[in-house]
Amino acid sequence: MLHLRPSGTRWLPEPVRRGLTFWRRSIQARVVASTLLLSAAVISIVGWYLVQQTRDGLLDHRVDAVVAEANDETADARDRLLAVPGTDADAATQKSDLVTPIIQRGETRGFSVVLAGPTGEGGRIADGGTNSTPGLATSSVPLSLEEHFDGSSSTAWTYTTIRSTDGDGVTTAQPGIVVGSQVVLPADAQTYTLYYLFPLDEQEETLALVTRALLTAAILLLVLVAGMTWLVTRQVVSPIRLARRTAERLAAGQLQERMKVAGEDDLARLATSFNQMASNLQRQIRQLEELSRVQRRFVSDVSHELRTPLTTVRMAGDMLHDARQDFDPATARAAELLQTELDRFEVLLADLLEISRFDAGAAVLELDDVNLVDVAHRIVDATRPLAQQRQVTVVVRAPGHPCLAEADVRRVERIVRNLVTNAIDHAATDGVDPGIVVQVDGDEHAAAIAVRDYGVGLAPGEASMVFNRFWRADPARARTSGGTGLGLSISLEDTHLHGGWLQAWGRPGEGAQFRLTLPRRAGQVLRHSPLPLVPADVTEPVS
Template identity: 35%
Template sequence: MAPRPSLGLRPRLLSAFALLSVVTAAAVAGAIYVAARNDILQRAQDAAVLATKSQLEGLFPLRSAEPGPDELRGIANKMTEGNVRAMAIYRGAYSTGDPAPADPPGGSAGLRRQGGNTPVVDPEMLPLSLRREVAGGNVAWQRVVVWPGAPYLLIGAPLLIAEPDGTARMSGIEVYVLHSLQPEQRSIGRLATFAWLTGGAGLAFAVVLALLATRGVLRPVRELGRAARLLGEGELRTRIAVTGSDELADVARTFNNTAAELERHVEQLRQMEADARRFVADVSHELRTPLAALAAVADVLDEEAAHLPEPAGRAARLVSQETLNLTGLVNDLIEISRFDSGVAALALNEVDVAELVRATLRSRGWSESVETELPAGVTARLDPRRVDVILANLVGNALRHGEPPVSVRLAADPYWVTLEVRDHGPGLDEAVLPRVFDRFYKASAARARSEGSGLGLAIALENARLHRGDLTVSNVPDGGARFTLRLPRDLDGGPQ
């Protein structure tokens, strides 16, 4: 199962900052709203209770011990003004200050309407807790809702009767006053709207700040990523400008130090490699003259070996063979040094590729040992000497290390020439395939012991690349190894 793609660092930072801003803004706005709402309602409640108490003091003391309907109506009328409605109750009798009460459509929680939308108190539907408080001689109040969106404050208080001795006692009359809280409700609604708008504006501002902040924070990270990519591509002189003294600056300094050390070590390795190649080239060139003399002596020894008694004859033949091997190694080293120094060049000629293959096989006596499939008429601009070196190495390896039959197959298209050299042996071990073209590498576990230098395939690959071609190797499913050489038919035309 493929891993789910994750968001980048910047979206994650923005999301976290936005979530934190939303939670913070909602919490602050909610706390301010609740505090302001409670303060508005508390002030309205305190003002209504204070006004009710003041009006009740205007009715004290009563002179009638047994108030009738007219007295109750008078009390209710005195307490009723504007949007305030009142009701007086005495032993089951009550008056609302309006002789024509009307039930509200559907009724509502202990209240009913009178005169259109003006609510009045229904004594049978007053909250029992409020009735008990008032009956106990206390001034009590409770918030009620007449209909959805219409809050009111219901205040209840007892009236007292004056005694001849100047004291007062409970008269049994209860007064209930209904104060509208709709103006306060509208203020609270406006406050909520303002809180939401302010919170939204603050959130938008916070997101903008987050964008700017993340851009500034991630700029060094992006610069570090760019520098790391350049360093990976080989630009070892890449450095990061260090500003400030925070953690990102420490990372930048560490990167610069690491890049500097890497550049120094790579330069040292390059210098050591160049010195080693120069040494090999110098030694190889110096050995050519004495080896030429040794080769001449070896030829003489080889001719005389048949006439020498053993073991002198065997020693002469051994010296001759090892001299030839050493000469081949030196020549290979000189050829490799030309590739390394960049002085190797092509001598291009228009050649018949099939005839070039036949000439390579014929000059080495391999014509009878190698099967060929060489269509006629395939021409290309190649360096015959270098292609001969490639083919000689591939076919020679197949004959020495593989098993017959060994075959060479030629194919071509308008732009490329392809030569395949195949044997029918055990093939190459899979662990060997990636290293076949390495210098001085011998797959001794998969092949018989080689007398070669281990440079032949490396030189063949370099010659193929010098032609802007390629040389690859693979195992054939039914057995054997297959080397495939692809060369352009014309270096000056066609696809590169």
């Protein structure tokens, strides 16, 4: 079985989704986060620069000190060699006498010594024959510094890693500086090199202390920046949130809600303007509500008041219509026209009363299980005389099983009747019977009826206007069914009362289709319709 990952962020863990929701909805959180990121970047750059400057300063000072100390040791060694008697020809003893005092002073002053040589014979420290501080690895002297003295006798220095072994056999390594100087041994007149290795542990500890101090200061500074940004943005965001909550209450119908005004700054002026806008909206809404109430009352009163005179006129009209055979042709025709217009006036009066009930919120449903297939057949049979008069054929296409919906059968029949008579009114009149198709279908969630005609169709934008009261696509077109212009409006109100959909599609010259969709159970939310809104016999243009 194929499993699809849920769309959006629903597959994420609940805490992550809540965090993303908070991030999207909180401008305060985004401002604080962006400020922290920018501050962290600036502090990192400044901190890195300060650490580099401190490191360079410490190293430069240490280099100057160790070079000076190495030069002093070398000068002292040369002085001692000059004082050696010329009869002393033991080079090994002179080397030992030369380096031993330096090693002893190094142990007290914190540096190590290596005496290598003689030079000029291809000898290297790695070849052996050196005198050095006990425990010091002679490999601590880099080869690059040894190579320097192959062609130069000037004092030189470089950075290195000092490796040594203590009395317990533990080997340590630490950064350091090695300074090399050359001396001439009188016993053999050969040149030897003294290497002084000074550790940088104090400078390393100082640099680590500075780094920790800067890091602590950076963290504290970021916390302070976050707090200050939060407080500053809160002063701006809080009135905005208050305005949002007030606007939500106004949208919910609590028109008396207002914002609190404090101070005279820009936010206070915004709150004042918002309150003025709310007051104006409240006044206008109340005026519209009063006007709507007066209008509904007027329509209801007029409709009721017209019933009595209409009944009297209806009785007189029936008498004239029944006696029209005794009249001359012109009077008989007038009696027939009077009867037709009285029928239309009664329908209009009934529609106005129904509209007034919808406006007053007094319309109720009498729910029952309704088979839309039976409804479609009943309506088609009832409108067959009108269809024959227009020379139009109306057919029903329905599945072999019932399409049930929990609905008010009277209102559903009125909706379908209005759709079918509207299709007959707008069918083609060029002498060719295009037919009208009433299609019914349903599934486990919804049931639908679609009425398809092949008449004049609807221009772009008219599909949303066709349900307006008294709206007509062509005012000059006659209503052969005696419609009042309120049928589709009442049908839409009936559909909304059921929680359904009533939609229209049309294209000039290709007819129109109206689709009624009802939920299978009252109160269910519609997700789709069993029938397409655009007919299957229509080819959509390729965009």
